[in-house]
Amino acid sequence: MTKQLLTLRVNGEPRTIAADSHHTLLEVLREELGLTGTKHGCELGECGACTVLVDGVPVLACLTLPALVGDADVTTVEGLANGAGAGAPGREATLHPLQIAFAEEGAAQCGYCTPGMLMTAKALLDTTARPTRAQIASAISGNLCRCTGYTAIYEAIEKAASRA
């Protein structure tokens, strides 16, 4: 089975890779592009750890074929901080308000679910500037956290929304 050349638009930049056609977007992001911020949890669509945005919509990278993403914009947690290449030497990252709020509120313990939570929360705030607690709970209902009990996560999302 041969690899296929694919060009994906990831965090605002075109990235061309040679990938096996049976590899998922999660595998391509982590193994071909080195973007290990997107986590692999259950890999069966049950935990939300691998949530990324495709054209602003939260989807699970573990069940997405990169060939079918086409020229859509893929945003991973690495793309949340302000600007491509942010964080590299000489280019200080400006964290997204959600990242700041998660840090301030201690909305992570082991942190494994955090990238998925952040991406889902970003999609929510992009469409609903001041979500209610019920809307937040509904939006992140596909993201499992086994540490925090969710309260700190709700509060962090509310805090980020209040600063927007």
Add this chain to the structure above:
Amino acid sequence: MLRLPRFRLVEPRSYGEAAQLLAENGAGALDRSKGTPTLRVMLVAGGTDLFPNMKRRQFTPEVLISLARVRDASGIQRNGHLDISAGTTLSAIAHDPGIRERSTALAEAAEVVSTPQLRNMGTIGGNICLDTRCNWYDQSLFWRTAEGFCMKTNPDVVCRVATSSPRCLAVASADTVPALLVLGATVHFEDAEGGRDVALSELYREDGIRPMAMRQDEVLTDITLPEADGWRSTYLKMRDRNSFDFPVAAVAAAVRWDGTRVSEARVAITALGSRPQLVEDAARPLVGTTLDDVTIALAAEAVHKAARPLDNTSGTISQRKRAALVLTERALRSLRPA
């Protein structure tokens, strides 16, 4: 990494082309070279059901025909009736104001399928074609190999739920199907030669391995719902976690009001057997009534009798039968005039 098995991906631009590809690649043919029989060619829409199944090696097709790039595969049109393209996402259906107002059970069902991310990916066509589920089947390859597989994977093996059963007892688990049943849905299939319409109520059968009377060379393209004037409908489901899971008991109900009396009624159940089904004995007593408590109790009792769950998903048999009764009562009470 839990990787997908290798396959060749093809991306037709039309349903006709997809049907042609199915025929060319031997639709329905089984590959027996991999230990357990598997279909050689399969269709995939959102992939939210098939890809986990492929990762668990429940299916290992050589050729995968993606419907993601089919033109006009997604959309909701109203022309006296409601026409939903099979590739429409469950999120789009859940959020459509017209469906929410006039075909409420469908919006409510679409909204409780799995999680928001999976509803953004999964399609109504995929949900209608959802594979049946079973505690003995939806397990890792390691687990199933140790167990020695079951009838659904290998017809030469017994059903692990009831070893004397002549058929597979896996459970129908699609949320939208009972809703579509009470709304009187028709589905349209295309094959390489043409197309056909089938009433959804004729599509399913009590067989966990082949739960649909759909040929392997056909593609589901559209769902049509008749005008919903005067109808009120709802869908209620019990599951382990309200944010995630497949139903372990679910009821859809629809009634048509003529003044203060019910003129037509339908009740459907799922997750209580291998096929979703309309329960005529529950609907019949409702006609001509005001949905009083006594009538609702009669309908709920009929659902309790029709529900035949087995011990192959979450919950006990008696709990799921009881849930079917209670959900029916709640659903019908909610359909009384405000």
